[in-house]
Amino acid sequence: MAGYRDLLRTPGVGRIIAAQLTARFPNGMTSLAILLHIEHVTGSYGAAGLVLAAASIGQAIAGPVTSRWMGRWGMRPVITATMLVCAISITAIALLALPVPGYMALGFLSGLSTPPIQSAARTIYPKLVTAKQLTPLFSLDASLQEIIWIIAPVVITVVATQVGTVPALLLIVVILLGGGAWFVLSPEVGRVRIPRSRRSIGKVLTKVPVLLATVVGFLLIGACSAVEAGVVATFDHGGLEAGIVLALFSVGSLAGGLAFGHIPIGPWAMARRLAIVTVGLALTIVSLDVFWLGGTLVFAGIGIAPALAVLFAMTSASVKFSDTAEAFGWVGTGQLIGAAAGSAIAGFLIDDIGPTGAYVAATAFAAAGLIVAVVFVRGFPDLRGRDASPIPDTEPVSTIT
Incomplete structure (x- = not known):
């Protein structure tokens, strides 16, 4: 913990972490709020699912595209423009009475x-800290983001059920604008300029570590989404037990990230961390008892944030600085698609064999990620004693010989 305290004392680090967590807080609220609101106004969970699917498709497309735009037009203009459009569209969902296709469009x-x-944020980090501090910073970031998934769903559920779904959506807009403005106005955002990439969009995926990070992120987050579906189905669609068990899953991840963030990252780091996740999830199949599930998910969670830290570090270390934002965009898109796939497959298995099916799906996703990490271990960079910062952008220099 002393190392993390020193890290947070580095000028700008604490501010950027706090600002980006606040700006991203709506990520843990929006899907649930839209689900509750659309179901309330249409009386159909199917309609709500269609709207959420449309939103997920939009996010998946946006990830690498808007990230790449930051190298062309700058961070502040792109983030400000997207933030305003997003706020307007969520406000429209809250206040307008529309047919389902209209809600899907919004x-x-x-x-x-x-x-x-x-x-x-992850593009800025290498410019704030020394090479030695970068891997622990990625680990701290991966750990602290669990706060979003512990607190945000509880807050938005309480507001939506006790006050109303319209105030819940408007609360998201307020946090989005407030947190986004804090992040955009942070001095560090203005000081970092992403060079314009000379490569065509998607070319960054030809980097093996970036492709592996995208695939493993897809499988890891797919496992997490299947767990969430299973927990909700186990405890009668979101009772008190469901909230507690899911919070324990996130607490395990938070603890794992903080405990193991200082460990150097070698080629086998991902496999070891996914092994913890896979074993923990496999044990959930044994019993649906609340105490058993809580304990096994804490154990499984211990590997989540450390695995994400490996994803972030290997992505950063494998690309030029001008490609960093797009690379993280692709990794994020992989995780979004994984979340949708995990939820969908878990849902089918829940209907077929009951809640246990979701934990089987989660275990299968995690085991597939572990197999990828073992089979393609040579594609994972060895960052032990090596700078995890992006490769500097250089140009040929004419010389007279």
């Missing part, structure tokens, strides 16, 4: 305009 627009805060 959901797609809100997803498409999701501000690329995460890509921006």
Whole structure:
């Protein structure tokens, strides 16, 4: 913990972490709030699912595109523009009475305009700290983001059920604008300029570590989404037990990230961390008892944030600085698609064999990620004693011989 205290004392680090967490806080609220609101106004969970699917598709498309735009037009203009469009679209969902296709269009627009805060923050980090501090910073970031998933769903559920779904959506808009403005106005955002990439969009995926990070992120977050679906189904669609068990899952991740963030990252780091996740999730299949699930998910969670830290570090270390934001955008898109796939597959299995099916799906996703990490271990960079910062952008220099 002393190392993390020293890290947070580095000028700008604490401010950027706090600002980006606040700006991203709506990420843990928006889907649930839209689900509750659309179901309330239409009386159909199916309609709500269609709107959420449209929003997810928009987010998946936006990830690498808006991240790449930051190298062309700058962080502040891109984040400000997307933030305003996103806020307007969510406000429209809250206040307008529309047919389902209209809500789907607004959901797609809100997803498409999701501000690329995460890509921006992780692009800024290498410019704030020394090479030795970068890997612990990625670990701290991966750990602290669990706060979003512990607190945000509880807050938005209480507001939506006790005050109303319209105030819940408007609360998201307020936090989005407030947190986004804090991040955009932070001096560090103005000081970092991303060079314009000379590569065509998507070319960054030809970097093996970036492709592996995208695939493993897809499988890891797919496992987490399947767990969430299973927990909700186990405890009668979101009772008190469901909230507690999911919070324990996030607490395990938070603890794991803080405990293991200082460990150097070698080629086998991802496999070791995914092994913890896989074993923990496999144990959930044994029993649906609340205490058993709580304990096994704490154990599984211990590997989540450390695995994400590996993803962030290997992505950063494998690309030029001008490609960093786009690379993180692709990794984020992989995670979004994984979340949708995990939820969908878990849902089918819950209908077929009950809640246990969701934990089987989660275990399968995690095991697939572990297999990828083992089979393609040579594709994972060895960052032990090595700078995890992006590769500097250089140009040929003419010389007279």
